[in-house]
Amino acid sequence: MPKKFTSQKIFKVIVICVLALGLIMWNPYNFSGGMRRFFLGITLPIQKIFSLGADKIHSFGEAISSIGKIKSENKHLFEENLKLRAENVNLADVMKENNDLRSQLNILPRDKFNLEATHIIGRDTYDSNSWILIDKGISDGVGKGMPVIVSEGILVGKVEESFDSTAKIIFITDKSMNVNVEAVETGAIGSVKGNYGLGLIMDLVLQTDNLKVGDKVITSDISQNIPRGLLVGEIKEINSAKNDLFQQAIISSPVDFSKLRFVFVIKNSNNQ
Amino acid sequence: MKFFLLRICIIFLIIFFQINFLNLIFSGNYLINLSILAVISWVITSSFEKIWPWIIALGFFNDIFLAQKIGSNILFFILLAYLVSFISKRFIIERHFSGFLLVIVFILIGNFGGSIFNFLFVSHDILGEFWLYLKSYFINWESLALVNIFSGICFYLVYVSINRVEKYIAKSESRLNISL
Numbered sequence: 225m226p227k228k229f230t231s232q233k234i235f236k237v238i239v240i241c242v243l244a245l246g247l248i249m250w251n252p253y254n255f256s257g258g259m260r261r262f263f264l265g266i267t268l269p270i271q272k273i274f275s276l277g278a279d280k281i282h283s284f285g286e287a288i289s290s291i292g293k294i295k296s297e298n299k300h301l302f303e304e305n306l307k308l309r310a311e312n313v314n315l316a317d318v319m320k321e322n323n324d325l326r327s328q329l330n331i332l333p334r335d336k337f338n339l340e341a342t343h344i345i346g347r348d349t350y351d352s353n354s355w356i357l358i359d360k361g362i363s364d365g366v367g368k369g370m371p372v373i374v375s376e377g378i379l380v381g382k383v384e385e386s387f388d389s390t391a392k393i394i395f396i397t398d399k400s401m402n403v404n405v406e407a408v409e410t411g412a413i414g415s416v417k418g419n420y421g422l423g424l425i426m427d428l429v430l431q432t433d434n435l436k437v438g439d440k441v442i443t444s445d446i447s448q449n450i451p452r453g454l455l456v457g458e459i460k461e462i463n464s465a466k467n468d469l470f471q472q473a474i475i476s477s478p479v480d481f482s483k484l485r486f487v488f489v490i491k492n493s494n495n496q
Numbered sequence: 497m498k499f500f501l502l503r504i505c506i507i508f509l510i511i512f513f514q515i516n517f518l519n520l521i522f523s524g525n526y527l528i529n530l531s532i533l534a535v536i537s538w539v540i541t542s543s544f545e546k547i548w549p550w551i552i553a554l555g556f557f558n559d560i561f562l563a564q565k566i567g568s569n570i571l572f573f574i575l576l577a578y579l580v581s582f583i584s585k586r587f588i589i590e591r592h593f594s595g596f597l598l599v600i601v602f603i604l605i606g607n608f609g610g611s612i613f614n615f616l617f618v619s620h621d622i623l624g625e626f627w628l629y630l631k632s633y634f635i636n637w638e639s640l641a642l643v644n645i646f647s648g649i650c651f652y653l654v655y656v657s658i659n660r661v662e663k664y665i666a667k668s669e670s671r672l673n674i675s676l
Contacts, residue, residue, distance in 0.1 A: 233544055237578045240552065240570070247567030248617070256559075256566045263560050267508070274516035282521055347519035349529050349562060350614040357515070357563075385563065392563050399619065419628070 261387045268389050272359060275345035279485065337451075338492040339373075340364055344485055345390070352482040353397040353418070355381075360489065361389040369449045371490045378479055379403065379443055379454040380487060391489075395481050396456065397424060405456050406444040410434040413444060416456055416475060424457055424475040435462045435473050451490065499665050506661060507554050510534050510654075511561050528647050530654060531558050532606035535573050536580050536599070537655040541662045544581035551577045565617055572613040576606055603647050608633075 264271075290297075346357030360366045370383045372393050381401065384394040396403055397418040405416045405426060412433035414426045429435060439459045445452040457475040464471040514530040522528060531554055538547045555570030562569070580602050587594055615629050616622060634640065 233578065233581070236545075236548060237574055240548070240574045244555075244567040244571040244574070248565045248571070251565060251567075259566070260560050260563065263557070267512070267561075270508075270512055271516045274512045275520055278517045278520035285521075344520070346515040346561075347527075349514060349519060349527055349531075350611055352519065352527055354618075355563070399625070419632075 257385075260385075264387050264390050268359075271345050271357075271390075275343070275359075282485075337373075337377075337488075337490045339488040340366055340491055341486060341488055342366070342391075344487065351398075353395055355384065355392055355394045355398065356484070356487075358391050358393055358487065358489075359389070361387045361391050363389055365491050366391045366489050367491075371450045371454065372487050373454060373490060374479055374484065374487055377454045378477075379450070379456050380479055380481065380484065382450065383489065393487065397477070397481055403450060403456065404444045404446040405441045407433075407435060407459065408440040408442055410436055410439060412471075413446075414470075414473075416441065423460075424477055426459070426473040426475050427470060429471040429473065431464070431466075431468070431471060433471070435459060435464070435471055437462060441475055499668070502661065502665070503550050504553070506534075506658070507550070507557055510554070511557055515561055522646070528643065528650050529607060529610055530650065531555075531569070531573070532576065532610055533603070533647060533651045533654045534658065535577050536602045536606060537651065537658040538662075539577045539580040540584060540599075540655070541659045544577055548574065548577065564614075568613060568617045572610060576609060579605070599651065600644075600648065603651060604644060607644060607647060 340360055342358035342360040344356045345359050348354040348356070358366075366383060366386050368383055368386050371379060372381045372383065374380055379396060381393045381395040381398075383391050385392040394401055395418070396416060399418045401416075401418055403416045404413070406413050410433065412429050412435050414429035414433075416424050416426050419425045426435075426441060437459050441456045441459060443450050443452055443454040443456060455478070457477040459473045460476040461474040462471065463473065510530050514528070518528055518530065534554060535551055538551065551573050552570050555573040556566065558564075558569040558573075559566045583602075584598060587598055611633060615626075619625050619629070
C-alpha cells in the first residue's frame with residue numbers, strides 16, 4: 225500500500241522549507257538578536273578556548289616554517305636597520321610637519337584615538353574576507369558603527385553588531401560595506417566597496433576628477449563615524465571609459481585580511 | 497535525555513571547531529565547512545527520517561553563531577540532507593568505489609551549494625551580481641580544489657566520529673527497549 229503523502233519524506237522537507245523561509249522573511253525584531261546575544265554570551269569562554277588553541281597552532285606552524293628563513297632575514301634586517309636609522313632622522317622633521325597639518329585640518333592625531341585592542345575569536349565560514357568575531361563588546365565600550373583599524377591607522381572595517389562581550393566586525397572587503405574615500409595626491413573623491421574577494425573597488429569617481437596609479441586612498445570626512453585620514457589602500461588599476469558616468473579604480477589594501485589576529489576599535493571616532 | 501545532550505554537544509562542537517578553530521587556522525581561501533560534512537555523514541550513517549530534527553538544530557545554531565538570517569542554514573541543510581538521502585538510496589553507497597565517488601559528489605555539491613545559498617541571503621542585487629559571484633568563486637580554482645581535498649580528508653574524520661556516536665546511541669536504545 226502506498227504511503228500517505230503527509231508521511232512521506234518530501235512532505236516533511238516541503239514543510240520545513242516553508243517554515244524556514246517564513247522565519248527568514250518574518251525575522252521578528254530582536255528575535256534573532258536576543259537569541260544570538262544569549263548563546264554568544266554563554267558560550268564565549270568555550271569559543272575563546274578554541275580560538276586560543278587555533279592561535280597557538282598557527283604561531284607554531286609559522287615558527288616551524290620560518291626556521292630556514294631566519295638567517296637570510298637576519299642579514300636583511302641588519303641592512304634595513306642601518307637604512308631606517310638614516311630615515312628616522314628625516315622622519316622626525318616630517319612628523320612635526322604632519323602634526324601641524326593635522327591640527328590645521330582639524331583631524332584627530334592618531335595617538336589620540338581611544339583604541340580598544342581586541343583578539344579575533346571567530347571568522348565567517350563562507351568568506352574569510354567578510355566578517356570576524358572579536359572578544360570585546362558593549363561591556364568594553366565597543367558599539368555599532370565604530371571603525372576598526374590595524375597598525376597605525378589602516379582601516380579594515382567597522383562594528384556591524386555589538387553584543388555583551390563580543391562584536392561582529394564587517395570588513396571593508398565585504399560587498400555590503402561602503403566607505404567614502406579620497407585620493408591623497410589628486411584629491412579625487414569616491415566610495416570604496418568590496419568585490420566578492422576580488423579586491424576593493426573605488427567607485428563613483430567623477431569623470432572630471434583625476435586618478436593616478438600608486439596614489440594612496442584615505443577615508444574622507446563624509447563617512448559617518450569614520451575619522452578622516454585612515455589609510456584604505458593604494459590605486460592599482462584605473463577603469464575609465466569616456467561614456468561612463470563615473471570612473472572606477474581597483475584598490476590594493478596593505479592588509480591581508482585573512483591573516484589578521486588582532487584589530488583595534490576606535491571608540492572616540494565621533495570626536496574628530 | 498542523555499542522547500539528546502550528546503547530540504547537542506556534537507552540534508556545538510562542530511560549530512565551535514569550525515568558526516573558532518578551523519576558520520582561524522585555514523584562513524584565506526581554504527575554509528572548510530564542517531557542518532556540511534556533518535549533514536552528509538549523518539544522513540549516510542542514519543536515515544533522513546531519524547536525523548532530520550538534528551539537521552534543523554545544526555542549521556539553527558549555525559545561523560545563530562554565523563550571524564546569518566535565522567532559517568537560511570536550516571533551509572540549505574535540509575535540502576542537502578534530502579538530496580543526499582535521495583541519491584544514496586538509488587545508488588548503493590556501501591559499495592566502496594561508487595560510495596567514494598558519491599561522497600565526493602556530495603562534498604562538491606555541499607560546498608558549492610553552501611556558497612550559493614550564502615550569496616542569495618547576503619547579496620542586495622542577486623541578478624546583477626550573480627555572474628560576478630560565480631566568477632569570483634571559480635577564479636581561484638587551485639584553492640577551490642584544495643578546499644575540496646581538505647574537506648574530503650575532514651569528511652573521513654567527521655564520518656568516523658558520527659558513525660561511532662550513532663552506533664553507540666542505537667546500541668544503547670536497543671538495550672533500553674529490551675529491558676523495558
